Amino acid sequence: MNTLSYGLLAFLAREPSSGYDVMLKIQPFWQAKHSQIYPLLAQMEEKELLTSHWVKQSEKPDKKIYSITDSGIRKLKEWMYMPLPDPVTRDELSMKTFCMWLTDRDNAIEIVETRKTYFTRRLDFFNKMLTSIPEEKRTFGNREFYDYILIKKGIFNATAGKDWCEWVLVMLREQQIKETSAQTVN
Incomplete structure (x- = not known):
């Protein structure tokens, strides 16, 4: 299976x-x-x-x-009880990031902005799910506890993804400003 x-x-x-x-x-x-x-x-x-x-x-x-x-x-x-394999990562963004040197900066920004929007939607989704679990059910022994920790995992992953996108966007935009300033001086 x-x-x-x-x-x-x-x-x-x-x-x-x-x-x-x-x-x-x-x-x-x-x-x-x-x-x-x-x-x-x-x-x-x-x-x-x-x-x-x-x-x-x-x-x-x-x-x-x-x-x-x-x-x-x-x-x-x-x-x-079966051993847990290493996670498999298949994310098209990673492959497109690897190839971003082949595109222009506006397209690179659009690619990262699109993924940031995705992570924002995921955060909203998981945060709504989180509100459906009462505080008293968020402890070991309750079936909802396992839903709670999975939802929190989703929140952590989406937050990390969104933070990475924001970091990349800052770098892309700062370099864009520097290049625009250098062109203005020349």
């Missing part, structure tokens, strides 16, 4: 959900598309890690609700 499969099991261990609902829940932590999620749900159902039933809806298509089985819970618990 891949990491996304375990992530799907983790969300279904919390509550039965449709494939679409699980996709929405996992997005803040793991980017996954419908085309990845639905085949994995079907495979895990074949392996009896999940069960499903259909719910009829009026004015909408019927939806399939997945629930984790005891075998799925066991598989999830086994995964918790």
